[in-house]
Amino acid sequence: MSVTGLATPPPAAPHPPPPLLTGRSHDRAPKEYGFRAVLLACLAVGVVFLTVLLSYVLLEGWPRLDLDLFRNQASQLRPATAGAQAAIFGTLWLMALTALIILPVGVMAAIYLEEYADKTRWYNRLIELNIQNLAAVPSVVYGILGLGLIVRGPLGLGPVVLAGAIILALLVLPVVIISSREAVRAVPDSLRDGSLALGATRLQTIWRTVLPNSIPGIATGSILALSRAIGEAAPLIVIGVAGFLTFNPAAVSDRFTALPIQIYNYASRPQEDFIILSSALIVVLLAILLIMNSAAIFIRNKYQRRW
Amino acid sequence: MTDYDTIAVRTMSEDSANPGTAESTVAPPRPAQERTPREQRPLNPLITVEKLNIYYGDFHAVRDVDMLIGRNEITALIGPSGCGKSTVIRCFDRMNDLIPSARVEGKILFHGQDLYAKEVDPIEVRRRVGMVFQKPNPFPKSIFDNVAYGPSVTGMKLSKSAMADKVEQSLREAALWDEVKDKLDQNGLSLSGGQQQRLCIARAIATNPEVILMDEPCSALDPIATAKIEDLMRDLVKEFTIIIVTHNMQQAARVSDRTAFFTANVDDKGHRFGQLVEYDLTGKIFTNPDDPRTEDYISGRFG
Numbered sequence: 001m002s003v004t005g006l007a008t009p010p011p012a013a014p015h016p017p018p019p020l021l022t023g024r025s026h027d028r029a030p031k032e033y034g035f036r037a038v039l040l041a042c043l044a045v046g047v048v049f050l051t052v053l054l055s056y057v058l059l060e061g062w063p064r065l066d067l068d069l070f071r072n073q074a075s076q077l078r079p080a081t082a083g084a085q086a087a088i089f090g091t092l093w094l095m096a097l098t099a100l101i102i103l104p105v106g107v108m109a110a111i112y113l114e115e116y117a118d119k120t121r122w123y124n125r126l127i128e129l130n131i132q133n134l135a136a137v138p139s140v141v142y143g144i145l146g147l148g149l150i151v152r153g154p155l156g157l158g159p160v161v162l163a164g165a166i167i168l169a170l171l172v173l174p175v176v177i178i179s180s181r182e183a184v185r186a187v188p189d190s191l192r193d194g195s196l197a198l199g200a201t202r203l204q205t206i207w208r209t210v211l212p213n214s215i216p217g218i219a220t221g222s223i224l225a226l227s228r229a230i231g232e233a234a235p236l237i238v239i240g241v242a243g244f245l246t247f248n249p250a251a252v253s254d255r256f257t258a259l260p261i262q263i264y265n266y267a268s269r270p271q272e273d274f275i276i277l278s279s280a281l282i283v284v285l286l287a288i289l290l291i292m293n294s295a296a297i298f299i300r301n302k303y304q305r306r307w
Numbered sequence: 308m309t310d311y312d313t314i315a316v317r318t319m320s321e322d323s324a325n326p327g328t329a330e331s332t333v334a335p336p337r338p339a340q341e342r343t344p345r346e347q348r349p350l351n352p353l354i355t356v357e358k359l360n361i362y363y364g365d366f367h368a369v370r371d372v373d374m375l376i377g378r379n380e381i382t383a384l385i386g387p388s389g390c391g392k393s394t395v396i397r398c399f400d401r402m403n404d405l406i407p408s409a410r411v412e413g414k415i416l417f418h419g420q421d422l423y424a425k426e427v428d429p430i431e432v433r434r435r436v437g438m439v440f441q442k443p444n445p446f447p448k449s450i451f452d453n454v455a456y457g458p459s460v461t462g463m464k465l466s467k468s469a470m471a472d473k474v475e476q477s478l479r480e481a482a483l484w485d486e487v488k489d490k491l492d493q494n495g496l497s498l499s500g501g502q503q504q505r506l507c508i509a510r511a512i513a514t515n516p517e518v519i520l521m522d523e524p525c526s527a528l529d530p531i532a533t534a535k536i537e538d539l540m541r542d543l544v545k546e547f548t549i550i551i552v553t554h555n556m557q558q559a560a561r562v563s564d565r566t567a568f569f570t571a572n573v574d575d576k577g578h579r580f581g582q583l584v585e586y587d588l589t590g591k592i593f594t595n596p597d598d599p600r601t602e603d604y605i606s607g608r609f610g
Contacts, residue, residue: 118407190444194507197402198514199434200460208460209446 061279079273087262097165106176135174143238172225183217223296233260353378359413383559386569391581400436401429437511443503445495457514481509501532
């Protein structure tokens with residue numbers, strides 16, 4: 001008898017609930033397996049391709065992966081003992097100088113865009129849009145720009161280390177700015193508010209609170225930018241960097257050659273020995289890249305913070 | 308002298324026709340303070356707010372606030388959400404300057420000097436008026452560096468030992484020293500929520516401000532941490548002037564000397580704006596307010 005006194009219809013017989021112990025599994029249906037297989041296949045395309053490439057280069061260049069590469073200069077006539085000391089040193093000089101340019105310039109540009117620029121103004125939005133565009137400009141265009149303005153033209157530096165570094169710096173600067181901006185933006189506003197509320201100026205807040213906490217992102221971005229710069233042959237060829245050089249640069253105003261160009265130089269020779277040499281140099285280039293990326297990951301992990 | 312915990316009970320009780328019942332589920336009354344009873348202390352004004360109006364662009368967010376903040380008092384700003392309490396408190400240390408569209412009209416006189424005068428440097432204001440935020444925000448540095456940050460950026464040239472003394476003194480005043488004295492070089496974020504908030508308080512008082520603003524300092528904390536901070540406030544007010552924004556009426560009743568009740572109105576165009584309804588001694592606001600809107604709010608009829 002219900003509380004309200006009204007007659008209630010007897011409850012209908014409930015439908016029996018579906019049994020739990022069916023012995024089947026929705027997750028193990030063919031469709032689920034098929035989807036996973038497709039995903040794995042797509043991943044395999046990239047991984048297999050990369051592995052094949054790396055193995056081919058390693059196998060090809062193995063006979064010549066020796067210290068002579070570093071000890072000897074390039075040679076036209078004696079492929080068995082030719083090295084690439086000039087190219088290796090040239091690349092190292094180039095990387096050091098490029099890093100010296102992009103780090104302060106890129107980080108400070110990023111700080112201005114994130115901390116000071118009024119984002120509602122049209123010209124700031126224009127700058128933002130164009131930095132994204134600049135990151136996508138083909139590298140050969142920077143070569144032509146460099147040829148016209150830096151190597152010849154107003155600056156007239158000639159095809160020297162400094163010129164190469166400036167051009168590569170311009171090439172990768174958008175990447176540095178974009179990743180530094182992301183790093184600065186990731187610092188929570190609560191930290192800025194806390195610093196400002198104590199009576200710190202904006203400069204103090206940026207220098208003492210924002211920047212130290214964006215080091216992981218900035219370091220990662222800069223090293224990835226340098227990794228891109230290290231492999232660029234096109235702009236260097238356009239500005240007339242020597243394809244064959246037998247001395248190491250001793251100053252920023254010296255002519256130089258770089259690994260990508262040396263690789264190209266050796267690879268376009270008919271003798272088998274030179275092909276092996278170019279493969280060996282590719283391995284050296286990849287090794288330098290690997291070291292740089294590992295450094296980026298190391299710095300990122302060391303300074304990783306959790307708010 | 309009125310028992311302020313009875314007031315707290317009264318505001319919690321739904322039946323306001325029985326004001327005297329002290330069937331309390333709150334903690335027993337706190338020991339009496341050494342200060343003069345609240346009603347007998349005259350207001351010694353430190354900050355005078357005159358016709359304060361705050362705009363965000365064209366939107367008139369807070370209208371016509373007039374109040375006097377007393378020296379060495381705890382002033383609470385209470386009211387429902389969206390009534391402009393946080394906006395108002397951020398005016399006292401010029402933190403609204405950080406919002407590009409924010410505009411302030413009217414005067415806030417601190418020691419007789421308008422904080423919003425053209426010649427006034429907001430950095431100087433922030434060194435004299437400290438702020439503690441709702442969510443504890445210690446820097447990801449060591450506990451020592453957190454507290455030392457304020458003195459070092461404000462140009463107090465302190466030797467290493469003087470700085471160490473200053474850090475210890477600030478941490479003692481924030482009732483945190485005993486808990487952290489062995490781990491000053493540990494990261495500030497490794498502390499619990501309540502400890503982090505006390506660290507932020509220590510950080511704020513290390514610059515020797517005159518006023519400490521607290522924007523809902525306990526809303527992210529558990530009741531025990533909240534109680535510790537409320538005790539801390541009663542100690543700090545002997546040296547500083549404290550203005551606190553709180554959603555928690557019982558906290559305002561427990562802790563503050565004077566209370567300002569804000570409310571959100573809607574103008575004829577349908578825009579919400581904040582307005583000061585009543586500002587008086589806490590005892591009066593919670594037992595015998597003048598304005599019926601205050602009465603409604605504290606008895607829980609809205610809010």
